[in-house]
Amino acid sequence: MSWLLLGVLATIGLATADIPDYFQPVSYDLSFDVNLDIPANGFRGTNMIQFKTSKNLPFNVTEIVLNSLDLTVTKVMFFYPSGREDPFTDISTNKDEETISFRVKEALKPNSFYKMSIEYSGKLDGTEGLFVSKLNNENYLGMKNYPVYARRIYPCFDKPNLRSQYSVHLDITHSKKKEPVVVTGLTLHAKANGNTLLSVDYISPVDLPPYGVYFTVGNYRKPSDEFPVYVPNGISNEDINQDLWDAVTSTVVSDLSMSSGVELTLVIVPGLNVPSVSGYGIAAISRDVSLDVLGSSIDSLKDQALQLLRASVQSFFATVVSPSSWKEMWLAESIPIYIAHAALNQLRSNWKHWPQTEVLALQQSALSNSWSTSSSPIIASNLNTSSKIVNFISDPAIIKGSAFLGMLETLASNPLTSFVGYVKQQKGKSVSSEDFLAFYAKFNNMNQTLPDGKTLWTIFKPWLTESGYPYLSVFRTDHEVVVNKKRFGQADNTGWMLPLSYNTFFVNNTKVLLGADKTMVWLDDKVNGNYSVLKDRTHDLLVVFNVHGPGPYRVLYDDSSLKLLSTELEANVNYLKEDYLRSTLISDNFAFAQNDLLSYVSVFNTLRYLSSETSLGPWAIASNGFRQLWSLIYFTELRLQFENYVTDLMRHSYLHYGLSINDGDFQKGKIVKLIVSSMCDYGDEVCRRQAKEAYQTYIVGKKRVANTAIVEELYCNGLRDITDSQPIKELLKSSYKTTLTTYQKQSLFYYLSCSGGEYGSSQAINSLLENVLVSSEYDQMPAEDMIVAFKQIASKPQHYEEALGYFQDKYYQIRTKLDENHKAELIRYLGTLGSTADHLSIFGNFTFRNASSSDTVKAVQDAIKSVQTNKQFIVNHYDDMYNGLYGFAPSPTTDKPGPTDITPSSPTTPTTSPPSGSSLSAVIYPTLLIMSGLILRYIN
Secondary structure, three states: OOHHHHHHHHHHHHHOOOOOOOEEEEEEEEEEEEEOOOHHHOEEEEEEEEEEEOOOOOOOOOEEEEEOOOEEEEEEEEEOOOOOEEEOOOEEEEOOOOEEEEEOOOOOOOOOEEEEEEEEEEOOOOOOEEEEEEEOOEEEEEEEOOOOOHHHOOOEOOOOOOOEEEEEEEEEEOOOOOOOEEEEOOEEEEEEEOOOEEEEEEEOOOOEOHHHOOEEEEOEEOOOOOOOEEEEOOOOHHHEOHHHHHHHHOOHHHHHHHHHOOOOEEEEOOOOOOOEEEEOOEEEEOHHHHEOOOOOOHHHHHHHHHHHHHHHHHHHHHHHOEEOOHHHOHHHHHHHHHHHHHHHHHOOHHHOOOHHHHHHHHHHHHHHHHOOOOOOOOOOOOOOOHHHHHHHOOOHHHHHHHHHHHHHHOOOOOHHHHHHHHHHHHOOOEEOHHHHHHHHHHHOOOHHHOHHHOOHHHHHHHHHHOOOOEEEEEEEOOOEEEEEEEEOOOOOOOOOOEEEEEEEEEOOOOOOEEEEEEEEEEEOOOOOEEEEEEEOOHHHEEEEEOOOOOOOOEEEEOHHHHHHHHHHHHHOHHHOOOHHHHHHHHHHHHHHHHOOOOOHHHHHHHHHHHHHOOOHHHHHHHHHHHHHHHHHHOOOOOHHHHHHHHHHHHHHHHHHHOOOOOOOOHHHHHHHHHHHHHHHHOOOHHHHHHHHHHHHHHHHOOOOOOOHHHHHHHHHHHHOOOOOHHHHHHHHHHHOOOOOOHHHHHHHHHHHOOOOOOOOOOHHHHHHHHHHHOOHHHOOOOHHHHHHHHHHHHOOHHHHHHHHHHHHHOHHHOOOOOOHHHHHHHHHHHHHHOOOHHHHHHHHHHHHHHOOOHHHHHHHHHHHHHHHHHHHHHHHHHHHHHHHHHOOOOOOOOOOOOOOOOOOOOOOOOOOOOOOOOOHHHHHHHHHHHOOOHHHHHHO
């Protein structure tokens, strides 16, 4: 093969982000020279690469191609095994393919060692690769190298399986009296101190992938000797959640560290524009994840715990062990996500109630995405550019991978222990999905229990390599219970083997359980195959599936089974003792109804048992299902009946829990938040009155609220009736700061978007939209904050049309920080919420009046499709939902309204009237001015 043909192949390989396997790096000797005081000068680097050619190296190869992006190479030397040294004079770069190519004078030989010395320079003004950021007037050298940013830091063979030894030398020039601190997971080899120069050398304890090297430099300190955590100067001990760090580092993270011999260090890195970045022995955390926010909601604290766990675990599964190729990146992403959710039960005190709910949430998220037309396989086959690799780590396929691991857990005896043993045995290696499953089966002694001598890989390969998932239909007769396995959608005939667990219950006798041992059978990979799971006596028996734990597939019970389940659950909510069984039943019912496989009459009848539900999982899933329907039903004549149906379901629970102001239990607080949010949003006057009273007593009165979950709802209802612009304008001005964390900003915009009243447009919401999108007073507001704020406003059905109209009318006046891609994102988001002919008309006018780019035109087209889909959904399901909400199946002569679009208008008799001669906003405005800084008390 000629060097020209090899060069073509290498270029093709690099264009697909997967360079040919002709070269195996043995070691990198890296050196970085940075002046922290003058980041505009960038950095200078040297890289001595030793690599070995493969035994099957083609004949006459004279070109070497490395990954490199935004680096300026100034000098290159090449060293042959014979001792010959040649300078490179023939160097070419390809920015689109992110490569740099070198032509050598003597053809490379197979199975031989070579060296290259590269001198180069790079910039420090970005957010990827090496960068300098400022905090409290001090500069910090940060790094973002995962997954494909190593090529921005040094020229390299940038593939996760090309592991090698590393030596790293740092020369850091500074002018501070206090010497900068280097935080890294590498092993210190040597250090030299000077007045203005810090020189340090590090080595890697094991071979690392290119992104495994991580360091950050600046004025860091350790808040406590008890934890390996570093924070920047200026962040006080009161600002950070040491209890959370203690909880996280005491979980499976500690087990992974002990088994692998790798001590993990956490560091808060200023300027990090993602939640976290993991390297060998280190997890770099953004400021958003690290801070302990006074009065933080449960969701915020839970998210912080999950992010810390995920980042910590990822350090082991991305660097201590790494995937064997880019397409196997789910091993570096899905495993940490799954372990983070599963390990929440190991967190101390306040987080102990979260685990089962969170693993279930992973599975439900995976199912929702897997049933979409954009579903993609877990093992990616199209990661053909670096941008696709970056996008893949936020792809729903990663969540699907986590749900798949949840299914594996139902087969394993010690799932978390399995992962610990996996890291210990595979330390320093790159592994494939097949390698991982082989170890998992062996560790849990599963091989003898698998069907027909199959391996986990042969059984579960379709789950990893195909899009979509199956679902099971259950048919119950007087003599038999049959399961039929189907594929959602009509894509192809791919089948999946699956482990099906079930148990048999008596009906009409809730205290008796038939069969103490749960049964598990393997279903083969046939599509539309029938499986008889129970015969005889089925008239007084009920079979319930997935009793070993939720699997990543849905179960569609027939009407007779659903009626029996509903009857038994209404009589005794613990008929299905495990709350995940009730949760998956609710989720599956909503999904099947949405896809025309189940009637809403069955859904609403089954959900009537919720009036006595006390567990978080079922409430969380039911609440989400109600919200999705409400956004569509809101603009029809079913809205009032829907709101009455939901509030009637929740009234018993609301009366049982109340606002729980002084109850600090996390699980109960979450349930209360869901119930109070729904009751008040859907118009229950008792809930709204009590929430407003609590707002005055606790928020305005500055009294402590133990149930932090309810704080957002107190604010929301305290501001709900404000329709004038001035109070909201003042609250935004006094509360918004660009330095707030993401969680704080989300809470703030949630509060403010609750204002505006219930009917039509209001000056309050118009003012909020103006300040968020247009006003020059908020020029410093970044695009991500504008997006979060606008979505909070538009997501509330009562403000949707006002937000949509404002966005269209002011499109060209929107501040430039919101570029065309951002605007396209918001247009598509608005489309998902629309459902009427008027909404279609607005988007239609938008296309012709405001389309300023092809991206915008495409976004408008997508939005129109979404509105049309939602509109047709209402038409198709109107009668079905009507019957379900009213609790009966009307005869053909029943006179009921059709799916007419309506515009909400003010009721003729208001429930409360403001004092004569003044508006409600005018009455409460002085109070708001007094407490305008109180929002910051809870979000700062």
